[in-house]
Amino acid sequence: MQDNSGMIWNFTKMQGTGNDFIMLDGVRQPIHMTPERARALADRHFGIGADQILLVEEPLHPEADFRYRIFNADGGEVEHCGNGARCFARFVHEQGLSHRNPLRAEISTGLIVLEETGDGEVTVDMGQTRFEPADLHFDARGLETRACADDTLYRLDPPGHEGLMWSLVAISNPHAVLQVEDVDHYPVGAIGPAIESHPRFAQHVNVGFMQIVGRRHIRLRVHERGAGETLACGTGACAAAVAGLRRGLLANPVRVDTRGGTLHIDWEGGRLRMRGPAITVFNGQVDIDALTATTRGSTRT
Template sequence: MVPFRKMHGLGNDFVVLDARAQPLPVTPARAAAIADRRRGIGCDQFILLEPGTDGADVFMRIRNPDGSEAGACGNATRCIASLVAGDSGADRVVVRTISGDLPAERLGDLWRVDMGPARLGWQDIPLARAMDTLHLPLEDAAACSMGNPHATLFVPDLDAVPVETLGPRLEHDPLFPDRANIGFVQVLNPEHIRLTVWERGAGLTLACGSGACAALVNAARRGLTGRAATVTLPGGDLHIEWRADGHVLMTGPVATAFTGTIDLDGLPQ
């Protein structure tokens, strides 16, 4: 039996297994089985912790509920930074992902993560062909990468948007060769926006940290907000700041829901 921890950031929930001391036989199929909300533990993303090297305190491997690997997850980064800091007593942690290093620091009861620079070139997102990423030929959308691809659609009334219909269709649009996270944004004022995200490989979630970063960046690029704003998601609020050097800072809470054990040998290979 292998211990696990169920954590969440604003309801964006994760099953975390720790393979820092010894490797664990977690395949994409097993990660998908664990993430299944009916037959497994259930989560928006499965997280496997691996040893950190060369300045990183931990390596965080992220898998979506379909078993595909994700490059970034802001809410999970805060959770893992908090977990690692709990072991070491540190107030600063560097979390490594396949998309790069994410430094995090404790701010009282909250954690702030430097999500790295927003990538604005069409090839960095990536898109299927060269185009202006601030004005996609797709609804009223802009795009950027926060280590994973995001499209942000600006809408006048978020409550009137059929997210569960539009989200999966746009996620798989040919414009996005690697699929995309689809954010729906209503700008309330220059310092406050509302956001709902259809996550690539996960569907509708209560919160998406990298999606909140992308939403603020794209709103600021259009002149709809300043470079810092509160982003209200269904699960709660994040504070996002797009610094002058291009890096995006995300601040928000973390929580542990429960712990337990799981028999990996009883899961699909």
């Protein structure tokens, strides 16, 4: 792949329920992404600032319209991002890269389908949902478990907290979901990082904290792998809704209120769909090498 030394990158800043992204068109401009460059772009003090960097490329899969790649704020490339997927669809249409609706996007684990609905929102067919520990690269050997309707809960006790029982959900990327009484006052800042980096998760995990409001309504906070707590997490909303449905606590469809806004999740007949907003904030240009040199050695907070 071509190196972009000294090149100016065009970018678009977008957000979906407060989960914010830097969108890069790798179809009409050469983009060579590295962990260092992703960290520089995402840095909120020295860079542009974002939860994740989203890169649109020509597809490798013959049935896809585009390839969609996701880089966390820590520079690591990950499998999926639901809020980002909605922004991806809006970005492709606004940039004139394609007028197809729905779109088929290739991610690292397969294909997803995205459709703008004409009301300012985008619906994403999220793909396959899985629940075995191996699907999350999770070592469950020797752990206490408890059956809960169709779900299996696994006990993981971070320092200072005992008896916590977690649902495991893989939606391309891995999620651990905990039901709590009051999501506003729960110690997400302490428990989230401890579970994210728990040694039983070989590739770390996204950590969701779910408060059930009613049969079709939950509130949610998510500590995202490689990004910390974000205002919203699309795959996290899906994972929490699915966990509640499997436990018999919820019914379709499920409204998920995050700190950044509301998402709607439907999981029926094995098909998982998410609907929510995707908003363009501004467009700009960045000298990627000058930015990387400026942010080198800085600490993102």
